[in-house]
Amino acid sequence: MVNRSQIPAAIISKAKHLEQILHDLGSCLVAFSGGVDSTFLLAMAAKTLGSKVLAVTAFSEIHPETERQQAKELAGTIGVKHCEIRSVEMALPEFVSNTKERCYYCKKSLLEQLTALAAQKGYAAVIDGSNLDDRNDYRPGRAAVAELGVRSPLEEAGLTKEEIRLLSHSIDLPTCDKPAYACLATRLPYGTEINSQKLAQVEQAEEALLGLGLRTLRVRHHGDIARLELGEEEFRQAAGSLRLQINMLVRQAGFNFVAVDLLGYRSGSMNIF
Numbered sequence: 001m002v003n004r005s006q007i008p009a010a011i012i013s014k015a016k017h018l019e020q021i022l023h024d025l026g027s028c029l030v031a032f033s034g035g036v037d038s039t040f041l042l043a044m045a046a047k048t049l050g051s052k053v054l055a056v057t058a059f060s061e062i063h064p065e066t067e068r069q070q071a072k073e074l075a076g077t078i079g080v081k082h083c084e085i086r087s088v089e090m091a092l093p094e095f096v097s098n099t100k101e102r103c104y105y106c107k108k109s110l111l112e113q114l115t116a117l118a119a120q121k122g123y124a125a126v127i128d129g130s131n132l133d134d135r136n137d138y139r140p141g142r143a144a145v146a147e148l149g150v151r152s153p154l155e156e157a158g159l160t161k162e163e164i165r166l167l168s169h170s171i172d173l174p175t176c177d178k179p180a181y182a183c184l185a186t187r188l189p190y191g192t193e194i195n196s197q198k199l200a201q202v203e204q205a206e207e208a209l210l211g212l213g214l215r216t217l218r219v220r221h222h223g224d225i226a227r228l229e230l231g232e233e234e235f236r237q238a239a240g241s242l243r244l245q246i247n248m249l250v251r252q253a254g255f256n257f258v259a260v261d262l263l264g265y266r267s268g269s270m271n272i273f
Contacts, residue, residue, distance in 0.1 A: 007170060011163050018157035019048050025151070027052035028125045029118040031110070032082070033063075034071030036161065037129030039078075039175040040168045041154055045127070046080045053080050054123060058087040058110055061199045062183040064207065074175070085113055095185075096194045100140070102185065107141030111148045127151045133161045137267070179216050179231075180267055188221045197254075201226075205253035212242055212249070216265050219250065226255040229265040 022028070022045050030045055032038045032055035045053045055078075057071040068084070075082035087110050089095045094105040114126045128145060130152035145152060154164060161180075168176035185194050187202045198221050205219040205226060216231030228250070230238055238246050238260055250258045 007166060011159075011166065014157045014159050014163065015044075015167055018044055018153055018159065021151075021153045021156055022048040022127075025049070025127070026124045027122070028127050028151075029054045029056055029114060029121070029123040030080075031114055031126065031128040031150075032057050032071055032075065033129070033181075034067055034074050034175070035129065035181050036168065036175045036178050037131050037154060037164055039074055039173055040164050041127065041129045042075070042080060043078050043168075043171060043173060044153075046078050051081075052123075054118075054121065055080050055082045056114060056117065057082065057084050058113075059084055060087045061090055061196050062087075062106075062185045062194075064184065064203045066207065066210075067181065077174075085117065087113065089185075090194070090196070098185070098188060098190055098192055098194050100138075100190050102140075102190070102194075104140040104144055106183075106185070108144035108147070111144055111150050115148055115150070125151050127153055130155045131159055131161055131164060182267075187219060192221070201254045205250045205255070208249035208253065209246060212237075212245060214242075218265060219253075220261075224256040225259055226250045226253070226257070227259050227261050229261045229263075231265050235260070235264055 027049060028045055030038065030042045030053060032042055034057065042053070042055050055075045057068060057075075059068045072082060089106040089109055092105050092109060095102055111126065118126050128150055130142065130145065131154045134142065134155065165176050184199045184202050188194055188198060202219050202221050206217065209217055209219070214230070214234045214237065217234055218229040220227040220229060228238065228246070247258050
């Protein structure tokens with residue numbers, strides 16, 4: 001665990017600003033995925049607002065079951081009220097057609113569910129885990145956040161992903177070094193229709209590779225071909241001792257060919273139009 005005295009004063013100042021933002025809300029519903037950002041946000045909300053916090057996790061075909069279970073366990077560890085809702089993006093033609101605006105329709109639909117739930121249960125605000133770095137990537141879902149009046153306290157406090165990891169480490173959150181995660185739909189190129197079968201293939205392949213001990217990875221779905229994006233250590237393993245196992249496991253998920261991307265893992269690589 002990082003000692004708080006080792007954290008730069010500028011980051012401590014941002015953390016205090018975050019606490020003030022949360023305090024001023026009075027109560028909140030946290031859109032909680034169990035990732036690095038939303039877990040830190042939930043922990044800080046619980047510290048600041050106590051019982052006036054509700055964590056809500058969405059589940060559907062675009063989210064692996066392991067992520068759902070981890071979110072439930074994390075909410076219990078933090079000690080906040082937690083519930084789940086089934087998101088309905090797979091019923092939206094604008095989502096399943098997988099245009100460049102896919103994330104906008106998905107995010108808008110989910111946030112509409114969350115804002116309705118917050119109003120029903122009497123929470124003053126809905127907050128999400130967007131951070132300052134999110135401004136630098138193509139994220140059409142941000143427009144939905146603004147339209148529906150959802151707050152992003154981490155971004156408002158000026159916190160970056162690495163600063164959130166450092167602060168998470170300082171309060172001993174198990175997600176401090178968790179690899180970045182995005183929904184399974186991001187594994188399909190724009191213009192490729194999203195369906196349950198393709199999502200299940202990706203989930204099975206990624207879960208199998210995680211079971212081998214790999215951590216930083218994406219399985220990109222290109223029809224019969226699975227294109228693997230791997231971190232540096234994972235790349236070495238894929239070229240060496242795990243080569244045959246990786247090939248077998250990914251093929252068992254329904255792919256005919258397994259390719260390793262020489263550029264390795266890149267967040268948002270499917271956003272290259």
